[in-house]
Amino acid sequence: MNSEQERFSYADAGVDIRAAEGLTKRLASLVASTRSDSVRGDFGSFGGRFKLSGDPELVASADGVGTKVLVARMAGRHDTVGEDLVNHCVNDILAEGAVPLFFLDYFACGTLEPDVAFDVVSGIARGCRENGCALLGGETAEMPGMYDPGDYDLAGFIVGRVTLPLPGREAVSAGDLLVGLPSTGLHTNGYSLARGIVFDRLGLDTDDEYPGTGRSVGDVMLEVHRSYLRPLTVPCERGSIRALAHITGGGIPGNLSRVLPADCDATVDLESWRPGPVFDLLARESGLDSNELYGTLNMGVGMIAVVEPDEAEGVIEQIRAAGTHAFVCGEVSVGQGRVHLEQAG
Numbered sequence: 001m002n003s004e005q006e007r008f009s010y011a012d013a014g015v016d017i018r019a020a021e022g023l024t025k026r027l028a029s030l031v032a033s034t035r036s037d038s039v040r041g042d043f044g045s046f047g048g049r050f051k052l053s054g055d056p057e058l059v060a061s062a063d064g065v066g067t068k069v070l071v072a073r074m075a076g077r078h079d080t081v082g083e084d085l086v087n088h089c090v091n092d093i094l095a096e097g098a099v100p101l102f103f104l105d106y107f108a109c110g111t112l113e114p115d116v117a118f119d120v121v122s123g124i125a126r127g128c129r130e131n132g133c134a135l136l137g138g139e140t141a142e143m144p145g146m147y148d149p150g151d152y153d154l155a156g157f158i159v160g161r162v163t164l165p166l167p168g169r170e171a172v173s174a175g176d177l178l179v180g181l182p183s184t185g186l187h188t189n190g191y192s193l194a195r196g197i198v199f200d201r202l203g204l205d206t207d208d209e210y211p212g213t214g215r216s217v218g219d220v221m222l223e224v225h226r227s228y229l230r231p232l233t234v235p236c237e238r239g240s241i242r243a244l245a246h247i248t249g250g251g252i253p254g255n256l257s258r259v260l261p262a263d264c265d266a267t268v269d270l271e272s273w274r275p276g277p278v279f280d281l282l283a284r285e286s287g288l289d290s291n292e293l294y295g296t297l298n299m300g301v302g303m304i305a306v307v308e309p310d311e312a313e314g315v316i317e318q319i320r321a322a323g324t325h326a327f328v329c330g331e332v333s334v335g336q337g338r339v340h341l342e343q344a345g
Contacts, residue, residue, distance in 0.1 A: 082123025183302030212277030265335025
């Protein structure tokens with residue numbers, strides 16, 4: 001960013017993370033008022049846990065793909081956002097030790113365009129097949145006046161069964177190491193910021209080259225949100241992982257803190273990986289500092305596993321054997337449930 005250019009934050013793009021965090025705290029009492037004896041876990045986890053009498057524990061989660069659908073509309077390419085949706089939800093329940101059972105989608109639009117809807121659902125079906133998840137059904141809602149012609153929104157609901165021994169934050173302790181798994185680009189968060197920079201500030205189109213990548217803007221910004229189910233299943237089954245943090249909205253600090261006990265901190269070594277040109281551009285053009293960048297975008301890391309020190313090497317080997325890179329990116333220490341970003345200099 002040159003010296004005359006104004007900084008551009010997520011709030012400037014119209015997204016207030018603090019307001020969302022405040023709303024979550026206000027909602028906690030409403031959610032607690034509905035709690036039954038079958039509910040497990042705490043509000044604010046990656047998925048909601050429910051134990052049926054005499055049956056395995058279930059985990060449910062719901063999510064969307066945010067304003068990534070606007071990029072799909074600009075590019076005229078609608079067969080990837082559905083897969084994004086499934087993989088996002090799969091990763092959330094994976095962080096609770098669950099494997100997916102079934103999925104339902106919600107597709108809302110101003111005027112139904114059957115080919116667009118078909119492409120979206122084809123992506124959903126592909127994501128379900130890849131993750132061994134049944135697509136049970138869903139809802140297609142045509143709401144003129146609520147959405148402009150050509151606009152649509154997308155949400156998904158997943159249910160999985162807890163089968164993986166993943167103890168979670170209660171097992172995390174000082175001395176544990178953090179193992180990072182790379183993202184495939186932006187995944188499904190931070191798109192209001194990215195669109196404001198790429199399309200509004202730089203004036204690029206989806207067919208233009210995304211600077212520094214040799215790929216089109218459309219290809220880069222519509223790259224599918226990676227599923228971590230396959231590379232993490234074996235180390236989870238072997239009991240080698242204590243907790244998982246899916247790096248979505250709120251970035252690394254906002255999600256890694258969700259798996260820390262109150263008496264532990266996590267220090268993330270920002271020198272342990274390179275975010276890459278996709279994020280380099282957003283960092284340069286936004287003018288944001290590290291705390292804001294890593295608190296908004298995944299910055300190249302889509303999942304963080306917390307492991308015992310003597311398990312880290314084996315976990316990394318197992319993940320790599322499944323075709324995904326992995327690396328140590330920090331450690332846990334005595335603290336107060338906070339995440340620290342450490343960068344040389």
